[in-house]
Amino acid sequence: MRKEALEVLRDRRALLSATLLPLVLMPVVSQLSMLGMSPTIAKYKLAVVNDDSGPMAGLIVQMFTMANGTEVVTLDALPADIGSKLMDSTYDVAMVFPANFSSNIASGLQSRVTVMSYPGSTRSLIALSFFEQIVYSFENVVVAQRLASMQLSPEFINPIALNVTSVGKGGTQESSPLGFMGVFFLVIFVFSAMLGIGLEKSIGEKDKGTLEALLASPASRREIVVGKLLSLLPFGILSLVATIAGLALGGAIGTTIMGKSGASFQMISFDASYLPIMLVVAPVLLVQEAALILLVGFFAKTLKEAQTYASIVTFILSIGTIFTFFLPAYISRWISLVPIAGNAILQNFYISEGFSLFVVSALLIQVAYVVVLLASVLAVMKAERLVTASA
Amino acid sequence: MQTEAASVATRNLVKDFGRIRAVNGLSFEVKAGEVVGLLGPNGAGKTTTIRILSTLLQPTSGQASVLGHDVVVEPEKVRSSEGIVFESTNLYEKLTGFENLEYYGRLYGMDGDAVRSRVQELLDVVGLRDRARDRVQGFSRGMKQRLAIARALVHDPPVLILDEPTASLDVPAARSIRDLIRTTTASEKKATVLCTHNMLEAQYLCTRVVIINKGMKVAEGTPEELERISNTHGLEDVFLQLVRSEVQQ
Numbered sequence: 168m169r170k171e172a173l174e175v176l177r178d179r180r181a182l183l184s185a186t187l188l189p190l191v192l193m194p195v196v197s198q199l200s201m202l203g204m205s206p207t208i209a210k211y212k213l214a215v216v217n218d219d220s221g222p223m224a225g226l227i228v229q230m231f232t233m234a235n236g237t238e239v240v241t242l243d244a245l246p247a248d249i250g251s252k253l254m255d256s257t258y259d260v261a262m263v264f265p266a267n268f269s270s271n272i273a274s275g276l277q278s279r280v281t282v283m284s285y286p287g288s289t290r291s292l293i294a295l296s297f298f299e300q301i302v303y304s305f306e307n308v309v310v311a312q313r314l315a316s317m318q319l320s321p322e323f324i325n326p327i328a329l330n331v332t333s334v335g336k337g338g339t340q341e342s343s344p345l346g347f348m349g350v351f352f353l354v355i356f357v358f359s360a361m362l363g364i365g366l367e368k369s370i371g372e373k374d375k376g377t378l379e380a381l382l383a384s385p386a387s388r389r390e391i392v393v394g395k396l397l398s399l400l401p402f403g404i405l406s407l408v409a410t411i412a413g414l415a416l417g418g419a420i421g422t423t424i425m426g427k428s429g430a431s432f433q434m435i436s437f438d439a440s441y442l443p444i445m446l447v448v449a450p451v452l453l454v455q456e457a458a459l460i461l462l463v464g465f466f467a468k469t470l471k472e473a474q475t476y477a478s479i480v481t482f483i484l485s486i487g488t489i490f491t492f493f494l495p496a497y498i499s500r501w502i503s504l505v506p507i508a509g510n511a512i513l514q515n516f517y518i519s520e521g522f523s524l525f526v527v528s529a530l531l532i533q534v535a536y537v538v539v540l541l542a543s544v545l546a547v548m549k550a551e552r553l554v555t556a557s558a
Numbered sequence: 559m560q561t562e563a564a565s566v567a568t569r570n571l572v573k574d575f576g577r578i579r580a581v582n583g584l585s586f587e588v589k590a591g592e593v594v595g596l597l598g599p600n601g602a603g604k605t606t607t608i609r610i611l612s613t614l615l616q617p618t619s620g621q622a623s624v625l626g627h628d629v630v631v632e633p634e635k636v637r638s639s640e641g642i643v644f645e646s647t648n649l650y651e652k653l654t655g656f657e658n659l660e661y662y663g664r665l666y667g668m669d670g671d672a673v674r675s676r677v678q679e680l681l682d683v684v685g686l687r688d689r690a691r692d693r694v695q696g697f698s699r700g701m702k703q704r705l706a707i708a709r710a711l712v713h714d715p716p717v718l719i720l721d722e723p724t725a726s727l728d729v730p731a732a733r734s735i736r737d738l739i740r741t742t743t744a745s746e747k748k749a750t751v752l753c754t755h756n757m758l759e760a761q762y763l764c765t766r767v768v769i770i771n772k773g774m775k776v777a778e779g780t781p782e783e784l785e786r787i788s789n790t791h792g793l794e795d796v797f798l799q800l801v802r803s804e805v806q807q
Contacts, residue, residue, distance in 0.1 A: 169661075170650065170653065170657070170661045173652070173653060173657065174650060174652045174653065177652045178652070375646070375648075375651070376644060376645075376646030376647065376648045377648045377649065377650060379612075379614065379644050379646075379648060380642065380644060380648035380662075380709075381665075382614055383612040383613065383614055383637055383640070383642050384637060384662065384665045384666065385634055385637045385638045385665060385666055385667065386665050387634075551615055551616070554609060554614045554615065555575070555615075
């Protein structure tokens, strides 16, 4: 193991990528969402054409102007190239209030407002939602006045109130809407950090010829596998810590820039409520991923073949893990029993039900996978194909 | 008169890879102090034989033993008794010369001061003492091969197995490696199996030669005996004569 560790420590590029990549990338990813969509860095730009002959459209426009993070540009008419201006983000949203806006409302009728946005821009869609909320809050006032004039209460038009309660542990996302994605990044970054060095220690040794000498030495196959596995784990731990630190750093930067509201714009940041399950899952995940990488490396005949297998595994892990977040819970439960990716999904079940019988059982199954994967690596190590010429 | 037991012995050794028979009933022995060359064209079965003796492959049938230990039944004892130089140098590029030898010394059960002093001694023998603390990635091919030989000798094995030790070396480097092998095997009476298709090398180093073709032994003897049998001069001519005869048969 000392030799394995020496080789790893002398691979500065791999060390840097294992630590710097998640440490830098995670805050950037979370800040990009903020930069792209929040109005603090770049105000939402609203183009307004107010043809209303009455005061109401003007009141709404005033509400737009007073809202934080908006820039209202009043135009006499919509330009012919308004489509292009929305597409190139000159404006995020455009609105046209018709001449009969106030009169229709006063007459108890409905007023139609023309709203334009660009669906290809997430920022435009969020800005649209933002301005819609302002309009609807004005609408609530109008509705309340109409009901009052008819001597009716607001419950007249809201006969049903939904009282929503969460089942299970009642854990909540402490910070970001996509905080659960943090565990996905853990799975991917840790795998990626260990992948290069793991393939070097398996198929790389075969290519360089050092594997022959190692297998011909008194060291048993088991000792060789354990030594290589243990030398990969510090890399994985480094990447794990760097990913968590990167997620936390992203959240801290957002909060520093935007105050407490910054959290709501952090699409992905560290969610501390996952910490207990992460501490349990992390060792299992690390060993599973390290064993899988060694299995791929020793199974492949050439480095190119190993890299192909590794790409397939990475694709399945990343796309598969994300996709399963949106499946119904009864299907996700089964998928949480799948090795490696299952660890990410299992953490969400922890949030809702703690260390329930299901979560503990699934964890034990994940531990069993460790044994299966290690046994598979040993089986491949004993195969003659390991030392005969590659195809 | 008691004959000395063979340090390395194969008896009717057979190795199949699917339908391909790579080694076909090969039998030979190597005694302590002998350098026995395995000569043959590409695909003759030399490397497969070496791999069986190294316990990397198991024979399909027949027997192979090192110091009386069967390669299938007691592979750990076989591995501890051998020092092997493979065709590629099998060195860790990120480690220094010293670290490479120390690592292998420890793998073979040496520790502490014993391994360090042995490594220093070997670095002197192979002429790499002043490059001991340099990483192997900066070594020339010849230097790597010298270090590979030192690695094979680190645990002072009674048996040496050398697979094309001078392949792809230039003339001066190849000569220095051959001199090193000659000196070491003679002074320490190691039983050596030398796998090569370089006839000059075989002539220079081998006390006996086993000529193999298509997995089978074609001839065996000292270089002089083989010259007499084939009525030729020089191992290259011996080899071509015998292999051609084998093909014609």
